[in-house]
Amino acid sequence: MEIKYEYARKRSEFGRPCSFSDFLAEVTADIPPDPSLADDFIPQDPVDFAVQEGPVMSLHEVNTERAQVATRGVNHVEGGWPKHVDPKNSELTTRYREEVEREEVYTKTVQRLGSLVEHYIRQNNTIDIYEEYFEEEEEEEEEEEHPSAKIVNVFRDPNKIRRMCTHLSWHPDANRALAVAYCTLDFQDSRKDMTFDSYVWDLGDKEREFWGNLMGICVSESGMRPCSTPGRVAGGASCFAHTAVQKQGEMGAGSPCHALSPQILWWDIRKLSQPSERLILDITREDQLNKALGVISLDFVPAMPTKFLVGTEQGIIVSCNRDAKTPPEKIANIFRSHIGAVYTVTRNPFFPKVFLSVGDWTARIWTEELMDSSSIMETKNHTAYLLDVCWSPVKPAVFFTVRSDGILDIWDFLYHQKEPSLTFKVSNDPLLSVCSQDNGQIIGCGTKMGNVSLLKLSPGLCTIRKNEKTLTSTMFEREARREKVLQEKYRERQLREQERLRAQPEEKENPQE
Numbered sequence: 035m036e037i038k039y040e041y042a043r044k045r046s047e048f049g050r051p052c053s054f055s056d057f058l059a060e061v062t063a064d065i066p067p068d069p070s071l072a073d074d075f076i077p078q079d080p081v082d083f084a085v086q087e088g089p090v091m092s093l094h095e096v097n098t099e100r101a102q103v104a105t106r107g108v109n110h111v112e113g114g115w116p117k118h119v120d121p122k123n124s125e126l127t128t129r130y131r132e133e134v135e136r137e138e139v140y141t142k143t144v145q146r147l148g149s150l151v152e153h154y155i156r157q158n159n160t161i162d163i164y165e166e167y168f169e170e171e172e173e174e175e176e177e178e179e180h181p182s183a184k185i186v187n188v189f190r191d192p193n194k195i196r197r198m199c200t201h202l203s204w205h206p207d208a209n210r211a212l213a214v215a216y217c218t219l220d221f222q223d224s225r226k227d228m229t230f231d232s233y234v235w236d237l238g239d240k241e242r243e244f245w246g247n248l249m250g251i252c253v254s255e256s257g258m259r260p261c262s263t264p265g266r267v268a269g270g271a272s273c274f275a276h277t278a279v280q281k282q283g284e285m286g287a288g289s290p291c292h293a294l295s296p297q298i299l300w301w302d303i304r305k306l307s308q309p310s311e312r313l314i315l316d317i318t319r320e321d322q323l324n325k326a327l328g329v330i331s332l333d334f335v336p337a338m339p340t341k342f343l344v345g346t347e348q349g350i351i352v353s354c355n356r357d358a359k360t361p362p363e364k365i366a367n368i369f370r371s372h373i374g375a376v377y378t379v380t381r382n383p384f385f386p387k388v389f390l391s392v393g394d395w396t397a398r399i400w401t402e403e404l405m406d407s408s409s410i411m412e413t414k415n416h417t418a419y420l421l422d423v424c425w426s427p428v429k430p431a432v433f434f435t436v437r438s439d440g441i442l443d444i445w446d447f448l449y450h451q452k453e454p455s456l457t458f459k460v461s462n463d464p465l466l467s468v469c470s471q472d473n474g475q476i477i478g479c480g481t482k483m484g485n486v487s488l489l490k491l492s493p494g495l496c497t498i499r500k501n502e503k504t505l506t507s508t509m510f511e512r513e514a515r516r517e518k519v520l521q522e523k524y525r526e527r528q529l530r531e532q533e534r535l536r537a538q539p540e541e542k543e544n545p546q547e
Contacts, residue, residue: 181444181456182492183477189235191216191484195228199480202469209471210237212478214486235486296326298344298354315344315352319362327352333380333389341366343389345376351391353402367405371398378423384430384503388510392423397435399447401514404521410513411447413454422467428474429498430506436465442479444495448506456495460487 112121119130134140189212191197197216205211212235218228299309316325331345340357351369358364372393382388387402391409395416398409413420418439426432431448432455440461443454460479467480474496477489 179492179494181495183442183444183456183458183489183495185460185487186476186490187488189214189486189488192233193229193231193484195225196484197228198466198482199484199486200466202467202478202480202486204469204471204478205234206472209473209476211235212237212486214480216484296323296328298329298332300356313354313361313364315346315365317350317352317365317368319365321361330375331378335381335383335386337386338381343379343381345371345379345391345393347375349374349376349393351376351379351389351400367402369400369409371400371409372396377421380423380425382425382430383427385507385510390423390425390433392420392435395420397423397433397445399510399513401510403514404517408517408521410510410517411451413443413445414452419464421465424468424470426474426496427470427472428496430503431509432495434468434470434477436460436468436479438464440465440481442468442477442489444491446495448502448509458489460489461485 115121115127116130119126121127191199193216197218199214200217200219201215203213205213213232214235215232217232296315298313298315300311302310314321314323315327315329316322317327318325327350328347329344330347332342333345334342341353341355344352344354346352349370349372351371352365353367353369354364355366356364358366369391371391374394376391376393379389379391382390389400389402391398391400395418397413397420399411400409404410413435416437418437418441420435420437423433423435426434429446432444432446435443435445435454437443440459440463442458442460442465444456444458446455449455461481461483463481463483463485465479465481467478469478470476471478475491477491479487479489481487
């Protein structure tokens with residue numbers, strides 16, 4: 035027997051839309067609690083219940099094999115000559131070429147190809163595919179990105195006794211090697227098991243991530259200050275007699291270099307037994323060694339081959355001219371800059387007459403156009419000592435300072451002069467040296483414990499913008515004029531004060547009755 039129930043409704047009710055309405059809540063069932071059943075249950079407090087709406091998925095990891103990329107080259111040689119013609123013999127190749135050009139087949143072939151090539155040349159000249167139609171319109175400025183930096187590698191002194199990293203120098207050929215000078219500057223630190231080696235680190239291929247490989251060593255006394263060239267590294271000892279070494283030009287055969295002490299020495303690498311020239315750094319221009327200043331830093335640029343800057347332990351910067359006839363005339367100008375030693379002095383790579391110095395708690399910008407004046411610009415006073423500085427090689431108003439509290443400051447005076455554009459904590463140890471690659475993308479910082487950190491900068495800190503060089507030049511000229519005006523006003527005030535002091539005795543001798 036089949037049990038069924040039939041539902042029936044009118045045909046007009048099929049497909050009718052639903053009609054919803056609001057009405058008050060209604061209790062359909064109410065079961066009151068039974069206190070007698072409470073003993074059969076155990077209360078749970080607190081009660082947590084989690085609900086996950088997303089689907090449950092498993093976690094999978096894939097690690098692909100690293101592709102090792104190697105740089106390879108192809109050497110093309112001249113070919114296509116018959117066996118009896120030596121391509122290295124110009125007479126045979128010229129004679130064979132003349133024989134071929136006299137053949138009738140060659141003439142017909144050139145005529146046929148000439149008309150074809152002429153057709154395509156005319157076609158290409160019809161329209162300039164590289165023509166810029168909107169040159170006058172200003173380029174849309176890219177969105178400002180926040181300056182940033184990240185550490186991509188750290189090189190550590192491989193010796194058991196950690197020494198200070200006092201100086202860095204990038205290899206000029208593609209910056210694939212970094213020379214690092216290690217020494218100890220602590221007073222009376224003469225441990226027997228301390229090595230005198232400084233190292234050159236290989237950064238590897240550009241296709242790979244930054245990695246360090248010990249490429250070689252430069253044996254020297256403590257305190258080597260390297261100056262790298264494609265084939266040579268120059269270094270000097272950090273003792274009482276000489277405190278640094280600086281190259282002059284390319285270190286080829288016969289090229290001179292500087293040595294620093296209370297006197298400046300020029301050396302010819304073909305004859306290193308004795309200096310070829312010397313200059314006693316006596317700013318009184320009396321050429322007296324007992325009055326000479328102790329040299330601690332030097333800067334030379336190939337763009338100004340006869341001029342160089344010297345930073346002294348007494349906080350004075352001396353501008354020297356090697357072309358002068360007498361030693362006193364070689365001391366061209368004097369800048370009284372810092373309280374204490376001038377650790378670094380360096381010229382701007384875009385404007386050689388503008389230079390930067392670091393010492394005490396500030397970094398200062400100077401210009402050689404203002405004689406015996408103060409700096410035209412300077413950073414704020416820091417609580418920690420500033421120990422080194424370098425310009426950006428790609429942005430004319432950007433420079434880098436390192437401090438004794440392990441901080442790297444990146445300054446862009448074109449946009450911010452009171453605060454650095456980026457402050458980066460590199461290490462807990464004092465930073466003693468800083469050096470930038472030629473492309474400005476990688477910055478090397480050396481610490482007191484012998485570690486060298488490589489930092490990669492964001493594109494905004496290593497890419498020059500439109501008109502940035504012109505704006506920087508205008509800024510330096512404006513600040514130089516301002517300093518010149520202040521200097522003239524100061525001299526006028528001094529003259530008025532001197533006249534007032536001279537007038538006082540006359541008034542006492544001739545009192546009014």
